[in-house]
Amino acid sequence: MIGKIGCSPYCVGDLPVRTLAKKVGMRPSGRPPSGMRIVRNSKTLVWCGLALLIVVGLATWAVAKPPDTMLFKQVYAPKEGSDLAKANCVVCHAKMPPTKTELNPYGSDIGKAAAGKAVDEKILRSIERLDSDKDGFTNLDEIKAGTLPGDPKSKPVK
Numbered sequence: 001m002i003g004k005i006g007c008s009p010y011c012v013g014d015l016p017v018r019t020l021a022k023k024v025g026m027r028p029s030g031r032p033p034s035g036m037r038i039v040r041n042s043k044t045l046v047w048c049g050l051a052l053l054i055v056v057g058l059a060t061w062a063v064a065k066p067p068d069t070m071l072f073k074q075v076y077a078p079k080e081g082s083d084l085a086k087a088n089c090v091v092c093h094a095k096m097p098p099t100k101t102e103l104n105p106y107g108s109d110i111g112k113a114a115a116g117k118a119v120d121e122k123i124l125r126s127i128e129r130l131d132s133d134k135d136g137f138t139n140l141d142e143i144k145a146g147t148l149p150g151d152p153k154s155k156p157v158k
């Protein structure tokens with residue numbers, strides 16, 4: 001079984017596959033040593049990939065989870081069960097899932113007031129007297145009533 005490359009499927013160069021496998025640390029079967037097998041095991045790779053995706057996903061979610069929503073709830077404590085309390089992101093964003101650029105009129109007014117800075121209570125308070133969605137009720141009146149200050153279809157009952 002000793003011969004040149006291509007002489008038979010069982011030999012490589014001048015060495016039979018078994019001898020060659022031993023020299024490079026592989027088992028005679030041609031499998032890598034058990035340590036290497038863990039990395040080469042495709043199921044393991046899939047699970048490692050999934051775990052990585054979950055970790056990255058959670059990290060992204062944590063970063064993307066808008067602190068502005070928390071701030072809004074801290075500042076105004078919207079009425080439990082009201083449209084405003086249930087709206088979360090849609091208090092400021094035009095639709096779900098929220099994007100940075102698609103804001104409703106109330107979100108746009110917050111953006112203008114913040115002018116690139118992080119939103120804080122002072123910025124929220126500064127637009128309370130505006131009627132962002134032009135439905136005839138100020139933002140503060142809507143927030144107190146539990147309606148959406150950025151959606152003209154949602155307004156306090158007169």
Ligand SMILES: [Ca+2]
Nearest residue numbers: 131133135137
């Ligand atoms: Ca309004």
